[in-house]
Structures are given as C-alpha cells and as structure tokens.
Amino acid sequence: MTSPGFVLFDLDGTLIRPGAPVQRLHMSTMAAAIADVCGAAEEFRYEGGQLFYADIDLAGFTDAGTVHAALRHHGVPAGRLRQLTRQVMDALAARIGGSAADGGAGDLLSGCRALLEALRGHGCPLGMSTGNARSVARWKMRRTGLADLLRDGGFGDAARDRDDVVAAGVAALGGAGPGVVVGDTAKDVTAAHASGLRCLAVATGATPADELRAAGADAVVADLGGSAALDAVLRLLTPVASTEGVR
Ligand SMILES: [Mg+2]
Numbered sequence: 218m219t220s221p222g223f224v225l226f227d228l229d230g231t232l233i234r235p236g237a238p239v240q241r242l243h244m245s246t247m248a249a250a251i252a253d254v255c256g257a258a259e260e261f262r263y264e265g266g267q268l269f270y271a272d273i274d275l276a277g278f279t280d281a282g283t284v285h286a287a288l289r290h291h292g293v294p295a296g297r298l299r300q301l302t303r304q305v306m307d308a309l310a311a312r313i314g315g316s317a318a319d320g321g322a323g324d325l326l327s328g329c330r331a332l333l334e335a336l337r338g339h340g341c342p343l344g345m346s347t348g349n350a351r352s353v354a355r356w357k358m359r360r361t362g363l364a365d366l367l368r369d370g371g372f373g374d375a376a377r378d379r380d381d382v383v384a385a386g387v388a389a390l391g392g393a394g395p396g397v398v399v400g401d402t403a404k405d406v407t408a409a410h411a412s413g414l415r416c417l418a419v420a421t422g423a424t425p426a427d428e429l430r431a432a433g434a435d436a437v438v439a440d441l442g443g444s445a446a447l448d449a450v451l452r453l454l455t456p457v458a459s460t461e462g463v464r
Pocket residue numbers: 227228229230231277400401402422
C-alpha cells in the first residue's frame with residue numbers, strides 16, 4: 218500500500234481531554250520536580266481548559282519551556298536556567314515512570330482512537346508532536362491505551378520552541394512524503410507550517426475555532442469524532458495542486 222503521507226499528533230487538548238487525570242498528574246509531578254530542584258513550586262491550575270503556572274499562560278508551551286518559565290518565575294538567575302531546567306526534566310522523567318495514574322481510555326477525547334486506527338489502515342505512519350517530555354508522552358500513551366499506535370515523534374525534553382518539536386517529529390518518522398500535524402493551538406499551526414506541513418486544527422483545547430482559522434490552520438474541525446477529521450487529514454495529505462480551495 219502506498220502511504221498518502223505521515224501524520225503527527227499533538228497530545229494535550231488534541232487526543233487527551235484538557236484537565237484529565239493523566240494530565241493533572243503530569244503537572245503535579247512536574248511541580249514536585251520543580252520543588253525538588255529549586256525548593257519551591259506553585260500548583261498548576263486550569264481556567265476554562267487553559268493551563269497556567271502562576272500568571273503564565275502555558276498554551277503551546279513544551280515541558281522544557283514550562284520548567285524554564287517556572288524557574289524564572291521563582292527567581293533562578295539566567296546563568297543557571299539551562300542547567301536547572303535539565304535537572305528538573307530529569308527529575309520529572311524519574312518520577313513519572315512510577316506514577317500510578319487514575320487515568321485510562323476515559324482521559325482521551327472522543328473519536329481519537331478510531332481516527333488513529335483509520336489512518337493506520339490507510340497506511341499513514343503516525344507519530345507525536347508534543348511539548349511533553351518523551352518519558353511523559355510514552356507514559357500517557359500507555360495509560361490511555363494508545364501505545365500500540367503512537368510511539369515516536371518530536372518531544373519537549375530540551376526544545377522550548379514548538380517549531381523544533383515538529384521538526385524532530387518529521388525526522389523521527391523519516392520525513393518522506395507529505396505530512397499533516399493535528400493540534401489544538403495556534404503554535405501547532407505555525408510550527409507545522411515552519412516544517413512545510415499542513416495543519417488540521419481541532420477545537421477541543423482552549424483555542425476557539427475562529428482563532429485557529431485566523432492562525433492559518435489549513436482545516437478546522439470541532440472534534441476528532443465522526444468522519445470529518447479523517448476526511449480532512451486525507452484531503453490535506455493530497456498534493457496542494459489538486460486540492461485548490463481546500464482552505
Ligand atoms: Mg495541545
């Protein structure tokens with residue numbers, strides 16, 4: 218079977234319900250890792266599906282970017298930020314593996330497993346493009362029962378820029394053929410385009426559909442259920458010359 222192209226999925230807000238137990242445990246484990254290293258931490262909090270640390274809006278942030286911002290918030294000097302961010306990321310990876318989350322398939326947004334299976338059925342290589350650290354992303358996939366479908370990709374262990382995460386995802390999947398990123402934030406859209414990919418945006422995170430369109434999303438769907446998302450991904454994987462007006 219000839220593959221129509223590869224697809225990279227964001228996790229939080231795209232496959233995983235905002236504020237789901239598995240995501241809350243991720244954030245509380247990160248807060249504990251921050252406290253391990255700098256002796257203080259605040260609780261992450263959700264407002265309308267959006268995640269904050271203190272007054273920092275974390276939409277589209279990678280884990281490394283979140284830790285970096287949190288350490289700055291706690292007054293860590295600029296010259297020590299890089300080293301201490303790495304220490305927190307190591308502590309996060311060590312702690313998350315032992316976490317027994319309450320989560321499960323119920324932490325997933327509706328329709329995502331069916332979409333992944335359908336795309337695999339079409340021969341599309343699948344991967345992640347997530348700000349989560351690799352250890353966290355794989356733990357979430359195990360907890361939610363998607364580990365058989367999503368394994369490699371681009372992660373947020375060191376990258377603070379979403380563009381770098383998508384580029385790493387492309388490289389992890391071999392980078393051959395057209396590709397689509399499925400994500401829920403404006404940063405997913407701009408990062409997809411920076412790597413020459415198209416973006417299907419889904420309005421199940423905190424960003425409304427009109428804002429995702431304004432950010433340049435190539436298509437927007439309300440959620441990943443039904444056939445609309447599958448149809449949109451397959452359409453976006455079709456060479457642009459034959460899909461005029463797809464936007
Ligand atoms: Mg997201």
